[in-house]
Amino acid sequence: MKHTIEEMISAEAIDQKLNEMAERINAHYANSERLLMVGLLKGSVVFMADLCRRIKGHVEIDFMSVSSYGNAMTSSRDVKILKDVQSDLAGRDVLIVEDLIDSGNTLNKVREMLLLREPKSLALCTLLDKPERREVNVPVDFVGFTIPDEFIVGYGIDYAEQYRNLPYIAKVIPLE
Numbered sequence: 001m002k003h004t005i006e007e008m009i010s011a012e013a014i015d016q017k018l019n020e021m022a023e024r025i026n027a028h029y030a031n032s033e034r035l036l037m038v039g040l041l042k043g044s045v046v047f048m049a050d051l052c053r054r055i056k057g058h059v060e061i062d063f064m065s066v067s068s069y070g071n072a073m074t075s076s077r078d079v080k081i082l083k084d085v086q087s088d089l090a091g092r093d094v095l096i097v098e099d100l101i102d103s104g105n106t107l108n109k110v111r112e113m114l115l116l117r118e119p120k121s122l123a124l125c126t127l128l129d130k131p132e133r134r135e136v137n138v139p140v141d142f143v144g145f146t147i148p149d150e151f152i153v154g155y156g157i158d159y160a161e162q163y164r165n166l167p168y169i170a171k172v173i174p175l176e
């Protein structure tokens with residue numbers, strides 16, 4: 001598709017927002033001994049790298065990769081684990097780190113799967129939230145920016161694998 005992109009959230013605004021998010025997360029986990037941050041590949045990589053460097057105390061990071069795909073028979077989505085975390089989550093404080101919540105299907109399924117592993121606590125954090133697109137309700141503990149229903153790229157987020165390297169967040173504008 002022919003398109004152009006237009007900056008929506010500057011690198012400076014992201015940097016400032018991460019300071020605020022980290023402050024809230026640090027306060028929440030002030031008494032935690034071994035926080036485990038779990039990023040969902042690939043979109044969360046840039047956000048995770050910048051966020052985890054602002055979190056204090058003993059912090060570990062891990063990643064998982066899931067595939068979401070439409071099921072032709074129903075409107076619900078299936079989520080498959082392509083790469084699992086290496087850490088044992090039992091008894092741990094776990095923070096899922098996501099770049100973007102759109103329909104909510106990805107985070108909802110990941111949350112359900114990880115809860116079965118009996119973490120001590122499980123919280124969710126996302127840099128971007130598009131509430132207008134929500135299909136399933138997911139309890140999100142830490143949200144960066146609430147954004148309108150636009151197709152987003154940059155800061156880890158792609159359109160056809162392009163633009164993950166942009167230092168800012170942009171919207172995609174289709175061209176005739």
Ligand SMILES: O=P(O)(O)OC[C@H]1O[C@H](OP(=O)(O)OP(=O)(O)O)[C@H](O)[C@@H]1O
Nearest residue numbers: 041042043099100101102103104105106
């Ligand atoms: O709320 P949802 O409707 O489930 O959509 C949000 C998910 O979609 C995107 O990931 P994608 O599956 O495109 O993979 P990627 O992270 O590797 O880009 C994004 O990074 C979120 O993980």
Ligand code: HPA
Nearest residue numbers: 102150151152153157158
């Ligand atoms: O806005 C988006 N941009 C890129 N990938 C996505 N996956 C769900 N929503 C989006």
Ligand SMILES: [Mg+2]
Nearest residue numbers: 040041042043
């Ligand atoms: Mg993703």
